Amino acid sequence: MDELGKTEAALIAARRENLAALRSRGRDPFAQRRCDVDATAQELLERYAFLEPGQDAAAEAWSLAGRVLSKRTMGKTVFADLADRTGRIQVYVRRQDVGDDAFADWHDLDRGDFIAVRGYMFRSKVGELTLHVTAFSPIAKALRPLPDKWHGLQDIEKRYRQRYVDFVVNPDAREALMLRSRLIAEMRRFIDARGFYEAETPTLLHVAGGAAARPFVTHCNALDRQLQLRIATELNLKRLIVAGMERVYEIGRIFRNEGIDTTHNPEFTMLELYAAYWDVSDMLEFNEALVAHLVDFVTAGATDLRHGDTTISFARPFARIEYFDALARFSGGKYTRARLLDARQAAEVLGELGLPASPTHGHALDKIFERIAEPHLVAPTFVTGYPAVISPLAKRRSKDGEVVDRYELFCANMEISNAFTELNDPDDQRARFEAQVADRIAGDEEIPEPDWDFVRALEYGMPPTAGIGIGVDRLMMLLTDQRSVRDVLLFPMQRQHG
């Protein structure tokens, strides 16, 4: 239990007195087990929208339950706002309707308490649809006071640390996360409808591979071995392609031991999806259809999405541009493919841009692209044809071995997805892992140890396959118009107090 200030202690004591008063009259809120609910706030507001001020629908009684968000007592009547998962509805209680004893119970109800009510709908003189209460019972007590009813909870730190309070008083915050839930369900429906199997692969691994990132490390007592938390689901999902599942995906939690900021949380959600017999072009079509569908879903049929104070169009087709064309265009022709594909010249370019030296050629290319091209990629844009040196798991183009069949989708200056035709030649894969070992030794700590068993799996034969990874949290930021990844996460990572 935390230490309480005197003011807060007094507020809690007052609520405990109210609890005791209710109990003394046989109205113990915590003795309640369940209650019948046959309507939600939203349903009633929609159903009775036709009522005129002063008019009622006394013939139809409804039961609902929720939390008291405010209480306005006026002598022998009380107005209160009741909130459930769908929204807020006003309720009205008269002493002459519920009787003296029950009316007295309202005195002991505090803002934040849960109640079950029964009554009928009417529209008040000032025009608000209201439930006229004929019976009610307290069903849970809030012992701690809720924040200011008008300003809500503004303290950003407290909002993330105490989401249970934030969501009660800041409905917008709760709704963004509830929308996220609906969007992920919709995403699953879209994928499932195309014949994919959802897989749940391990998060604890001996070697976390499939991406370039520092892993979290933990220890398994039973095995007395160090384990790592996964940084991608890629290698296991491709094992399932080898195994013959043909269409698999996972919407899973990924852990990367890296910085925390407005677009990075140490644990985040990634959709990875693999389809045998597709190539990167098939995947691009799928990707575009999926994103367009989700935009359609949130906007109820529109193609434009509000993003901060601008609008982004997701009308198909999205823009497409080749990786090296983008770099050339956004650098005014200065940074050509020939120059960037040469490791020494790429290092010089880093210097020209005032960026720190990179440990590897691939790292340098990433930094250059980030600086030169990303700031221009606001509208959804597929950047296609990535250099092989930064794509260790992708298949080379048949007519151009320095480039792989890969694209990334950018939007609002963020990378949203990454897809490629998967490398299925075990000998090529082994060679690329060996090259990565060299990069790792050269000082690129994000390069994982090679997963040699994955090469062994490929030796059993993997059909031609396309794969994609989508950063679900960033996609949710776009779809729910949030500036910070924390606002699309229920419980974002926070440093511990003390």
Next chain:
RNA sequence: GCGCCUUUAGCUCAGUCGGUAGAGCAGCGGCCUUUUAAGCCGUUGGUCCCGGGUUCGAGUCCCGGAGGGCGCACCA
């Protein structure tokens, strides 16, 4: 990791030049049968983030620390 900003009542915020810590809401008491951000009257409530220092005197100035926000760096 570096820089800037920030932390005052349960909540939202003031606090001047260094001179006894304020308001609104919430709470408590009273009046009120269609109110609505907050009705009216009265009233309780403080580890000024923590620890040092300067000073007759620190919420205020200085140093150190903690949490948070933003930017940079890092990070697909």
